[in-house]
Amino acid sequence: MRLLQQILFIFFAALLLEFFLPWWSIAIAGFCGGIFLHSGKNFLSGFIAISALWLGYILWINSESLAPLADIVAAVFNVNKTILISLTTLIGGLGGGLAALTGSYLRQPKKKNLYY
Amino acid sequence: MRIVPFLASLIITLIFFGLLSSSHPIGGNRIPPLGKFLDPFHGFWQNIETHQGVDAKEISLAGLQKRVTIYHDSLLIPHIFADTDADLYLAQGYVTAMHRLWQMEFQTHAAAGRISEIVGAGKDNAVLNYDRSQRRLGMVYAAQKALEGMMSSSTSKLAVEQYTDGVNQYLKSLSYKDFPFEYKLLDYEPETWTTLKCALLLRSMAQTLNMGDKDIEMTNALTLFGRDAVDLLYPDREKVGEPIVSKPGQWKFDPVVVTSKPLALPDELIKIQQKIPGSDPTTGSNNWAVHGSKTETGSPMLSSDPHLSLSLPSIWFAIQLHTNEVNVMGASLPGAPHVIIGFTDSVAWAVTNAQRDLVDWYKIEFKDAAKNKYLLDGNWVDSKKVTETFALRDGEPYIDTVIYTHWGPVVYDDNFQATDNLKHYAFRWIAHDVSNESQTFYELNRAKNYTDYMKALNHYSGPAQNFAFASVQGDVAMRVQGKFPVRRKQEGKFVLDGTLTTNGWQAFIPNEHNVMEKNPLRGFVSSANQYPADSTYPYYIHASTYEAYRNRRINDVLGKNPRVSIQDVMKLHSDNFNLKAAESLPYFLQSIESISALNNDERKAIEILRTWNYFNEIESEGASYYEAWWDALVPLLWDELRKENTSLSYPTAFHTIFLLKNYPDLSWFDNQATPEKENAQLIVLQAFRESVKQIAKWKEDKKQSKVSWADYKGSYIGHLLRIQALNIPVRHGGNHDIVNAHSRTHGPSWRMVTSLEKTKVKTWATYPGGQSGNPGSPYYDRFLERWTQGRYFELDFMHTLSEETKTKSITFTPLLP
Numbered sequence: 001m002r003l004l005q006q007i008l009f010i011f012f013a014a015l016l017l018e019f020f021l022p023w024w025s026i027a028i029a030g031f032c033g034g035i036f037l038h039s040g041k042n043f044l045s046g047f048i049a050i051s052a053l054w055l056g057y058i059l060w061i062n063s064e065s066l067a068p069l070a071d072i073v074a075a076v077f078n079v080n081k082t083i084l085i086s087l088t089t090l091i092g093g094l095g096g097g098l099a100a101l102t103g104s105y106l107r108q109p110k111k112k113n114l115y116y
Numbered sequence: 117m118r119i120v121p122f123l124a125s126l127i128i129t130l131i132f133f134g135l136l137s138s139s140h141p142i143g144g145n146r147i148p149p150l151g152k153f154l155d156p157f158h159g160f161w162q163n164i165e166t167h168q169g170v171d172a173k174e175i176s177l178a179g180l181q182k183r184v185t186i187y188h189d190s191l192l193i194p195h196i197f198a199d200t201d202a203d204l205y206l207a208q209g210y211v212t213a214m215h216r217l218w219q220m221e222f223q224t225h226a227a228a229g230r231i232s233e234i235v236g237a238g239k240d241n242a243v244l245n246y247d248r249s250q251r252r253l254g255m256v257y258a259a260q261k262a263l264e265g266m267m268s269s270s271t272s273k274l275a276v277e278q279y280t281d282g283v284n285q286y287l288k289s290l291s292y293k294d295f296p297f298e299y300k301l302l303d304y305e306p307e308t309w310t311t312l313k314c315a316l317l318l319r320s321m322a323q324t325l326n327m328g329d330k331d332i333e334m335t336n337a338l339t340l341f342g343r344d345a346v347d348l349l350y351p352d353r354e355k356v357g358e359p360i361v362s363k364p365g366q367w368k369f370d371p372v373v374v375t376s377k378p379l380a381l382p383d384e385l386i387k388i389q390q391k392i393p394g395s396d397p398t399t400g401s402n403n404w405a406v407h408g409s410k411t412e413t414g415s416p417m418l419s420s421d422p423h424l425s426l427s428l429p430s431i432w433f434a435i436q437l438h439t440n441e442v443n444v445m446g447a448s449l450p451g452a453p454h455v456i457i458g459f460t461d462s463v464a465w466a467v468t469n470a471q472r473d474l475v476d477w478y479k480i481e482f483k484d485a486a487k488n489k490y491l492l493d494g495n496w497v498d499s500k501k502v503t504e505t506f507a508l509r510d511g512e513p514y515i516d517t518v519i520y521t522h523w524g525p526v527v528y529d530d531n532f533q534a535t536d537n538l539k540h541y542a543f544r545w546i547a548h549d550v551s552n553e554s555q556t557f558y559e560l561n562r563a564k565n566y567t568d569y570m571k572a573l574n575h576y577s578g579p580a581q582n583f584a585f586a587s588v589q590g591d592v593a594m595r596v597q598g599k600f601p602v603r604r605k606q607e608g609k610f611v612l613d614g615t616l617t618t619n620g621w622q623a624f625i626p627n628e629h630n631v632m633e634k635n636p637l638r639g640f641v642s643s644a645n646q647y648p649a650d651s652t653y654p655y656y657i658h659a660s661t662y663e664a665y666r667n668r669r670i671n672d673v674l675g676k677n678p679r680v681s682i683q684d685v686m687k688l689h690s691d692n693f694n695l696k697a698a699e700s701l702p703y704f705l706q707s708i709e710s711i712s713a714l715n716n717d718e719r720k721a722i723e724i725l726r727t728w729n730y731f732n733e734i735e736s737e738g739a740s741y742y743e744a745w746w747d748a749l750v751p752l753l754w755d756e757l758r759k760e761n762t763s764l765s766y767p768t769a770f771h772t773i774f775l776l777k778n779y780p781d782l783s784w785f786d787n788q789a790t791p792e793k794e795n796a797q798l799i800v801l802q803a804f805r806e807s808v809k810q811i812a813k814w815k816e817d818k819k820q821s822k823v824s825w826a827d828y829k830g831s832y833i834g835h836l837l838r839i840q841a842l843n844i845p846v847r848h849g850g851n852h853d854i855v856n857a858h859s860r861t862h863g864p865s866w867r868m869v870t871s872l873e874k875t876k877v878k879t880w881a882t883y884p885g886g887q888s889g890n891p892g893s894p895y896y897d898r899f900l901e902r903w904t905q906g907r908y909f910e911l912d913f914m915h916t917l918s919e920e921t922k923t924k925s926i927t928f929t930p931l932l933p
Contacts, residue, residue, distance in 0.1 A: 019157070069297065
């Protein structure tokens with residue numbers, strides 16, 4: 001449950017921030033998600049949130065696209081469009097995951113407090 | 117809180133975001149900043165358009181006087197309706213930048229020799245050397261002179277300043293997310309637009325069209341082979357076809373005569389590692405205007421068909437400009453105000469290049485190695501040294517020094533493309549003089565009749581063009597307009613002695629002495645880069661090449677047709693008849709007739725060529741065999757004219773065929789690589805065998821059983837960045853020397869047919885690309901398919917905007933202070 005909350009938080013925070021800030025705003029979203037909604041799997045949740053956000057948006061753009069620019073860019077990189085989309089998703093995921101992980105280390109581990 | 121894992125994780129995260137936020141040159145290519153570039157919210161994905169057209173919206177612009185409405189039609193052609201000139205050009209700048217910003221800037225960077233700022237020095241310094249050649253040709257200097265000209269008239273000044281303001285207001289509204297695709301790919305940002313950039317663009321067009329000079333090549337030929345050989349291989353005037361204007365004995369004026377003594381012929385070899393590439397000699401343009409007495413509608417008709425190196429984003433941008441004083445539509449150059457080729461509600465005009473020699477090279481004698489002084493009329497005169505800095509993308513700035521003389525910049529010296537035995541040549545170019553072509557376009561855009569057209573052209577210096585004209589009043593006209601030096605015989609053909617000012621251009625041909633005609637008896641005017649006037653024209657005319665084939669075909673087709681229709685004009689644009697083949701192939705085939713030892717491939721090729729109808733159609737195999745034969749023949753024939761470090765030029769195609777037919781035993785035809793002594797016939801056979809082998813190899817490589825002309829030609833529209841994945845291949849007929857002049861990379865860039873009917877001016881147009889400069893837009897290559905099919909779009913020439921149209925338009929409103 002905690003994991004799902006964390007994923008949703010990062011997902012929507014990134015969605016909001018991306019409208020005002022450059023691409024690295026996903027790091028802020030991941031970082032905050034790591035601090036405030038700590039779960040056991042911080043990297044995974046950051047990864048899933050951002051890769052889902054990016055992949056979802058790309059798939060929408062791709063379905064509405066009126067020109068084959070994605071194919072052209074893939075050809076510039078000497079790959080096909082599926083690989084280009086996977087690469088994009090992976091980069092978003094890694095960025096979100098790393099940021100969430102970093103944020104999570106800033107939190108005081110709760111367990112110790114319980115026993116005092 | 118766990119400090120150590122936190123710091124470790126933080127550092128990894130920062131490195132990750134840092135690396136993916138910047139671009140990295142790897143192995144000659146630049147990898148874009150992957151995170152930034154691939155982010156679907158800001159990166160290139162945002163350049164993929166997901167809906168048609170342009171959204172209606174209101175935009176506030178500073179300095180605007182009244183409301184301006186811009187309606188984009190279904191072809192994405194903007195129709196700008198403004199109240200004042202100032203608002204009109206502000207809007208033109210803004211709207212053009214909306215669609216073509218990257219191209220505008222890249223082309224002006226290319227003109228100014230600044231590409232290495234964007235992509236680095238390139239492999240083997242190729243990009244840096246290109247940039248250096250632009251600076252050494254004095255392109256920025258030429259643009260400054262053009263700008264000086266533009267600023268000299270209040271109307272052209274207003275237009276260029278407002279246009280610039282418009283571009284910059286658009287620029288300011290952008291963030292990374294909105295940048296054109298190419299900025300993201302190459303990871304750089306647009307810079308502020310300037311009036312100088314508008315001027316650079318015009319001078320860049322002059323460079324494209326003026327650099328066909330062969331002074332250095334001719335001088336080398338003279339030194340190596342002697343006067344007789346030069347006269348034999350490169351005659352001043354080939355006996356072919358009709359000139360643009362033929363009115364023998366009717367040039368009724370007293371020509372300006374330059375009385376100084378005739379120039380001495382040079383006697384030296386000019387060694388340069390690699391000459392800066394000049395204009396492609398096989399390119400050119402067609403235009404014509406047919407008088408109402410010869411058209412189906414009874415109204416005059418004008419045809420425009422300029423040929424250029426085809427590129428994406430497209431060279432031209434179609435636009436309509438409207439105020440109470442002006443209503444004009446046609447092709448504009450992205451980055452410069454006005455319509456360059458187009459029509460008003462009363463007239464239409466079109467241009468082809470006039471070819472005339474407007475470039476000379478003068479030998480400079482420096483006093484010593486410091487090159488601070490050079491000899492001029494017996495005195496040592498100070499040279500002017502200009503420091504050129506190249507801010508390379510990766511690395512330290514590169515500094516070059518260019519020396520300017522009385523004549524112009526010294527292009528080649530010990531720092532640039534030099535060999536041993538160095539001599540210095542200064543470059544004299546008409547575009548280094550002050551001129552105001554913008555004023556011509558300002559006035560043409562407002563022209564109502566023949567008189568207005570003639571007045572507008574009086575401002576026009578260069579690049580010299582053949583201006584075809586037609587009006588609703590029923591006039592058709594042609595005028596070869598430019599600023600032409602009065603030349604002594606042979607002047608401009610060879611390099612000149614730069615120690616005497618009398619060797620320079622002493623006078624210019626007055627505008628009223630230029631070659632022109634109005635409503636000629638034959639019922640039409642036409643030009644296709646051929647010789648401008650009959651032999652009684654009182655001035656010496658020189659150019660390195662004049663066209664020999666397209667002009668005859670056009671005149672032949674138009675001449676025979678008593679009732680030319682719109683469709684006839686469109687059909688003629690796409691005419692694939694290969695006159696060169698019709699005049700040479702029977703001779704070639706006859707030359708190899710007696711050969712019995714032919715292999716299977718060769719016999720088959722002969723069969724295909726014999727039955728070929730001389731049309732370079734898409735599927736034609738005969739065209740492939742003929743063109744391959746020709747391409748193999750020329751270097752074999754003229755093997756003597758290829759020497760390392762010594763520029764030489766081949767004779768023209770027409771003259772080559774003339775010599776083959778009339779002087780088959782010329783010693784020039786001997787292939788020096790073989791011990792035998794070849795004559796024309798043997799060389800033609802050698803070339804044939806080689807070309808058949810080449811086609812066999814092509815078929816094997818491409819796994820094709822048939823060699824269709826379109827596939828063999830392999831045309832493509834190349835993106836300005838020359839990245840192969842961005843090029844678009846096209847299957848199309850035609851070739852150079854054919855009316856449908858589409859070679860592998862060059863061809864018809866703006867086809868327009870205008871019917872000037874009294875009730876309405878109607879225009880159809882097409883071009884190889886589309887209105888949008890964004891490869892992620894459906895309008896990027898929207899016209900391409902129709903262009904290859906020879907089909908057109910009827911342009912929506914509007915007189916008013918309905919209320920309903922206004923609701924679909926962009927509105928500019930004055931920004932309140």
